[in-house]
Amino acid sequence: MPIFPELRAATRVEGHHPWPRFVVDVASWRVAGGELAAGRWTLLGLWGEADSVHMAVLRGERDAIGVLSLPCADRRFPALGARHAPAIRLERAAQDLFGLVAEGLADARPWLDHGAWGVRAPLGPGEPAAEAAAPYPFLPAEGGALHQIAVGPVHAGIIEPGHFRFHADGETVVRLEERLGYTHKGTEALMQGADLARAARLAGRVSGDSTVACALAFARAVEAALGLAPPPRAVWLRALMAELERLANHLGDVGAVCNDASFAIMNAHCAVLRERVLRAASQGFGHRLMMDRVVPGGVAADLDAAGAAAITALVAAVRQRFPRLVELYDNTASLQDRVVGTGRLDPALARQFGCGGFVGRASGRDFDARRWPGYPPYDELRFTVPVREEGDVNARVWIRIAEIEASLGLIEQLLAGLPAGDVRAPAPHGAGTEGAALVEGFRGDILAWVRLAADGTIARCHLRDPSWFQWPVLEAAVDGNIVADFPLCNKSFNCAYSGHDL
Numbered sequence: 001m002p003i004f005p006e007l008r009a010a011t012r013v014e015g016h017h018p019w020p021r022f023v024v025d026v027a028s029w030r031v032a033g034g035e036l037a038a039g040r041w042t043l044l045g046l047w048g049e050a051d052s053v054h055m056a057v058l059r060g061e062r063d064a065i066g067v068l069s070l071p072c073a074d075r076r077f078p079a080l081g082a083r084h085a086p087a088i089r090l091e092r093a094a095q096d097l098f099g100l101v102a103e104g105l106a107d108a109r110p111w112l113d114h115g116a117w118g119v120r121a122p123l124g125p126g127e128p129a130a131e132a133a134a135p136y137p138f139l140p141a142e143g144g145a146l147h148q149i150a151v152g153p154v155h156a157g158i159i160e161p162g163h164f165r166f167h168a169d170g171e172t173v174v175r176l177e178e179r180l181g182y183t184h185k186g187t188e189a190l191m192q193g194a195d196l197a198r199a200a201r202l203a204g205r206v207s208g209d210s211t212v213a214c215a216l217a218f219a220r221a222v223e224a225a226l227g228l229a230p231p232p233r234a235v236w237l238r239a240l241m242a243e244l245e246r247l248a249n250h251l252g253d254v255g256a257v258c259n260d261a262s263f264a265i266m267n268a269h270c271a272v273l274r275e276r277v278l279r280a281a282s283q284g285f286g287h288r289l290m291m292d293r294v295v296p297g298g299v300a301a302d303l304d305a306a307g308a309a310a311i312t313a314l315v316a317a318v319r320q321r322f323p324r325l326v327e328l329y330d331n332t333a334s335l336q337d338r339v340v341g342t343g344r345l346d347p348a349l350a351r352q353f354g355c356g357g358f359v360g361r362a363s364g365r366d367f368d369a370r371r372w373p374g375y376p377p378y379d380e381l382r383f384t385v386p387v388r389e390e391g392d393v394n395a396r397v398w399i400r401i402a403e404i405e406a407s408l409g410l411i412e413q414l415l416a417g418l419p420a421g422d423v424r425a426p427a428p429h430g431a432g433t434e435g436a437a438l439v440e441g442f443r444g445d446i447l448a449w450v451r452l453a454a455d456g457t458i459a460r461c462h463l464r465d466p467s468w469f470q471w472p473v474l475e476a477a478v479d480g481n482i483v484a485d486f487p488l489c490n491k492s493f494n495c496a497y498s499g500h501d502l
Helices: 026-037 085-098 187-191 196-203 208-226 232-260 264-285 305-330 333-339 347-352 357-361 370-374 393-417 471-478 483-493
Strands: 010-012 021-024 041-048 052-059 064-071 076-078 101-103 146-151 163-169 172-179 434-440 445-452 458-464
Touching: 021 026, 026 041, 026 052, 026 064, 026 076, 041 085, 041 445, 041 458, 052 445, 064 434, 085 101, 085 471, 163 483, 172 471, 172 483, 187 196, 187 458, 196 208, 196 458, 208 232, 208 434, 208 445, 208 458, 232 264, 232 305, 232 393, 232 483, 264 305, 305 393, 333 393, 333 483, 347 471, 357 393, 393 483, 471 483
Parallel strands: 021 064, 076 101
Antiparallel strands: 010 021, 041 052, 052 064, 146 163, 163 172, 434 445, 445 458
């Protein structure tokens, strides 16, 4: 039986691993759009090239993953976003970067292009841009009593830039619209022609708080393309770093959510624990964020006895102190009044957008890339994936709390079972091959897709952050809440700016 029987006209591409890639015609592209719109498939990513557009899809709940490619001889393709909203921003980004026009897309406003590049479609035709960019046309909202509130892109404190435009009726939000793209770094352009070492560094800088997860996704995609198996010790060390990264970010987020609800003491205590994680990571792997430690073929830093002892002490400290913070969170009435029922994300919307991580799992979507499609060493480890249905700020906090507990258990298992041996395998020369990977970061699943050139360098690389599918539903979750609760809702999502903006 074909892997994707819905596709009648599809040619399988050789040399694409571990999942199949098919070149399809317009009719099959439209069929795929229908499957997405009907909820039978989930969109994992959409990206462009100079003469084609690609999408990665999940068939069913856990049936199969595939990549579909549509040649665009006239630089046009049928818009998936006309029927399936999660594709809209990805299609707008493909238009900005490659000049590919999604026909039938109602919202064709620029997304990543703010008119500052001096060129249109820099990875496509590269046409000269107009001297001055037109003002961004925010969507209107009708109502006699409505007023607008513009927030950002510059914010108070140390935070990346993003613009939020509110339409409000008194204090009640009736529409929120985001304007992102301010942290666009040109990562996909920088990747082209880079050798594996340079490309791995770029992947680790897509989103600094997810440097391990992004680098791991890239490394696994390259390894899939090359048929390269890292040494077992490297595989376990990667997972150890990934769980330390998850632990640090979840601890920081629990405190920050409470801080935005005016409960600063939780933020102070969680910040202390997060700092303990970062120091242990530095002792174990030589860098607080473990940046540039995951590379194709393995890892660039081994763990010695002193580093293992530091991480063991960290686990003991968090196990001792964190439960009392959880009790404080759960038993503080004023805090519960702010978080329970606030910023609710409907489970149907979470499923439609394929929301991953704590955003999706707090709204009933039971998906974790460590479990399925899965990757080592998680198939040898015991862990639970928490799921709740309420979809509010409180549920997203409790998912983080449960994942902190799960990560502590995983770290203990990884230290206890860490194999001996080498930590890196040399990468063979593999030209013209392609690879993909799906890795679970602390925000959710990260997709990586690479094509290697004839000389072994990167011909094309696309990294899709979980936030592409989480930023849009934040707009929906804020509707009907008061303006003062937006920071609380926003922090409970904690979407990436840099990871989204490429």
